[in-house]
Amino acid sequence: MANIVIDRIKKTFGTFEALKEISLEIHDGEFVSLLGPSGCGKTTLLRIIAGLETETSGKLLIGGTPINGLAPKDRGLAMVFQNYAVFPHMTVFENVAFGLRMQKADQKRVKSQVDKAAALLHIEPYLDRYPNKLSGGQRQRVAVARALAVEPKVLLMDEPLSNLDALLRLEMRTELKAVLQASGTTTIYVTHDQTEAMGLSDRIAVMYNGRIEQVGAPVDIYSHPASRFVGGFMGSPPMNFIRLPVTNGTVKLGNTHHSVPVHTGSDIVLGLRGENVARTPLAEGLRLDVRVAEPMGSHLLLTGIIAEQPVRVILPPGETVRAGDAIGLKPDADRLIWLSPETGLSLNHPKT
Amino acid sequence: MQNDKSWIPYLLIAPSVIFLALLFLLPLVQTIWLAISEGGVPSLANLQTMAGDLNFRLAIRNTFLLTLAVVPIQIMIALAMGSMVAKVGAGRETILWIWTIPLGISDLAAGLVWLSILQNSGYLNSLLFSAGLIERQANWLSYQTPVALFFAIAIAEIWRGTAIVMVIIVAGLNQVPKEYREAAEVFGAGRWTRFFRITLPLIKPALQSALILRTVLAFEVFAVVYALGGSNMPVLVGEAYTWQNQNQNYGVAAAYAVLIMVISLAATLVYLKAVKVDPERLP
Numbered sequence: 001m002a003n004i005v006i007d008r009i010k011k012t013f014g015t016f017e018a019l020k021e022i023s024l025e026i027h028d029g030e031f032v033s034l035l036g037p038s039g040c041g042k043t044t045l046l047r048i049i050a051g052l053e054t055e056t057s058g059k060l061l062i063g064g065t066p067i068n069g070l071a072p073k074d075r076g077l078a079m080v081f082q083n084y085a086v087f088p089h090m091t092v093f094e095n096v097a098f099g100l101r102m103q104k105a106d107q108k109r110v111k112s113q114v115d116k117a118a119a120l121l122h123i124e125p126y127l128d129r130y131p132n133k134l135s136g137g138q139r140q141r142v143a144v145a146r147a148l149a150v151e152p153k154v155l156l157m158d159e160p161l162s163n164l165d166a167l168l169r170l171e172m173r174t175e176l177k178a179v180l181q182a183s184g185t186t187t188i189y190v191t192h193d194q195t196e197a198m199g200l201s202d203r204i205a206v207m208y209n210g211r212i213e214q215v216g217a218p219v220d221i222y223s224h225p226a227s228r229f230v231g232g233f234m235g236s237p238p239m240n241f242i243r244l245p246v247t248n249g250t251v252k253l254g255n256t257h258h259s260v261p262v263h264t265g266s267d268i269v270l271g272l273r274g275e276n277v278a279r280t281p282l283a284e285g286l287r288l289d290v291r292v293a294e295p296m297g298s299h300l301l302l303t304g305i306i307a308e309q310p311v312r313v314i315l316p317p318g319e320t321v322r323a324g325d326a327i328g329l330k331p332d333a334d335r336l337i338w339l340s341p342e343t344g345l346s347l348n349h350p351k352t
Numbered sequence: 353m354q355n356d357k358s359w360i361p362y363l364l365i366a367p368s369v370i371f372l373a374l375l376f377l378l379p380l381v382q383t384i385w386l387a388i389s390e391g392g393v394p395s396l397a398n399l400q401t402m403a404g405d406l407n408f409r410l411a412i413r414n415t416f417l418l419t420l421a422v423v424p425i426q427i428m429i430a431l432a433m434g435s436m437v438a439k440v441g442a443g444r445e446t447i448l449w450i451w452t453i454p455l456g457i458s459d460l461a462a463g464l465v466w467l468s469i470l471q472n473s474g475y476l477n478s479l480l481f482s483a484g485l486i487e488r489q490a491n492w493l494s495y496q497t498p499v500a501l502f503f504a505i506a507i508a509e510i511w512r513g514t515a516i517v518m519v520i521i522v523a524g525l526n527q528v529p530k531e532y533r534e535a536a537e538v539f540g541a542g543r544w545t546r547f548f549r550i551t552l553p554l555i556k557p558a559l560q561s562a563l564i565l566r567t568v569l570a571f572e573v574f575a576v577v578y579a580l581g582g583s584n585m586p587v588l589v590g591e592a593y594t595w596q597n598q599n600q601n602y603g604v605a606a607a608y609a610v611l612i613m614v615i616s617l618a619a620t621l622v623y624l625k626a627v628k629v630d631p632e633r634l635p
Contacts (some may be wrong), residue, residue: 273516
């Protein structure tokens with residue numbers, strides 16, 4: 001176990017800047033997700049930490065030791081790959097033992113470490129089988145067991161659940177969290193799935209265009225996005241953005257006036273989570289023209305128009321609303337996010 | 353009424369089956385019969401003539417030696433070429449294109465190319481002479497220099513036949529996702545360990561195909577030998593050719609043909625056993 005310091009890591013491919021001076025510190029035993037859309041640089045950053053790719057500039061430290069230029073095997077880390085990369089020509093036992101064999105561990109230690117990892121991941125029954133005969137979920141367990149068997153200082157995971165079907169993904173996510181909490185290994189987890197990142201992480205680093213947009217605890221990032229990108233990327237449905245005119249430093253939502261942070265320009269963008277509204281009489285509230293109503297069982301999902309802009313809001317399941325209705329909504333005044341229309345950055349959030 | 357169309361596949365493959373039966377299976381049976389009969393009755397006379405011939409042992413020895421020398425080197429070179437080109441980004445297609453040029457050259461033409469290099473007035477002697485290394489034209493391809501002749505033929509064969517092995521191996525390497533090698537690297541395997549413990553086992557099917565194909569072709573070596581050495585280095589197909597065309601003895605020629613087939617089949621069986629591909633252990 002060890003902490004990781006990522007200090008102004010930059011990576012260019014030709015003229016393309018894949019990573020623009022990324023800095024991030026990950027504490028000992030912490031689980032940090034790198035979250036972002038494809039092409040944001042998250043996998044590149046992970047591969048640089050692993051030593052599979054070389055940074056253009058910047059420093060990397062694991063447990064206080066600089067690891068720039070070290071071969072992957074000398075960095076004290078293990079990795080779980082998106083397509084598992086479980087060796088098909090070796091038994092499950094030999095797969096889990098691979099790292100230990102490479103370290104020339106003696107037979108006794110190999111056996112005990114493999115047994116320990118296999119027990120943790122519940123793969124003891126398959127130890128003498130070949131991966132070909134296993135399901136995707138079982139192969140993923142083997143990949144995780146192989147990584148944990150070497151007791152790495154740092155565990156790197158590259159979209160480890162994205163090849164599994166939805167049901168299995170949910171099950172593995174919960175199990176992964178339990179296993180990693182028990183092992184206490186410092187973990188960096190790359191994903192494009194915000195629910196995965198939310199559920200698993202101590203902290204999330206949201207990445208976009210080779211930069212870290214925001215770092216923080218999942219709930220903070222969800223409730224206080226630093227930018228329009230983060231708000232739109234986190235949550236399902238994504239945060240709504242409604243551009244509204246400002247008069248005398250206030251914005252009128254229904255018949256309530258809300259004072260807004262100081263900014264330039266005559267408009268401001270309201271960031272509103274779909275669930276942070278309550279129904280109210282049409283005359284008092286913000287007018288929503290409902291286009292589609294989808295009863296989801298646990299909630300009612302409404303898609304419609306507020307101030308000529310598309311929004312999606314969530315109401316309790318008991319509400320009766322039909323397409324074509326106009327209803328009033330009262331936003332939760334404590335949970336309004338104000339963003340600059342020009343920069344897309346949050347105005348009520350201290351800049352990170 | 354159900355419209356039964358199960359006969360359509362049979363109809364579609366029928367032409368190729370008939371074609372192969374008429375032009376391969378029938379001649380095969382005829383050849384075998386020709387080899388083991390004399391005047392319409394079963395006889396071992398042709399086989400005895402073949403085995404008793406002066407060149408027989410030489411032809412067997414030369415063919416096996418050539419195969420043993422050429423095939424392993426071709427596999428090694430092809431593996432090296434395939435591994436190298438796997439690391440290349442831009443220009444990869446061009447390199448592969450150049451490397452596969454020998455595939456488009458007929459084996460007789462390849463033999464003639466090397467003849468122009470190695471004959472008495474060839475490029476090699478001119479080069480060595482102008483460099484002052486030899487004082488007069490050296491003889492490389494005569495019956496008096498069997499070792500030099502053997503090496504010349506082996507080199508020409510390696511040059512000519514490695515491309516097909518490389519194509520098969522590159523195709524095999526492309527099938528192996530790079531994550532296997534990366535995982536091995538992260539978990540501490542060095543370059544050679546990765547190659548021998550990960551890459552090589554994973555390209556076994558391609559390796560097996562390449563070995564079988566190249567070995568069978570190596571036992572059929574003829575045109576290059578003929579172009580470079582004439583009859584100075586007897587090989588099995590060369591003997592079949594001689595008995596067929598010069599001695600006009602079709603029975604003995606057929607006996608050689610059958611012998612080559614038996615050797616090729618045996619080699620294939622050996623490879624299928626030795627380089628066992630277990631489908632359970634493939635990705």
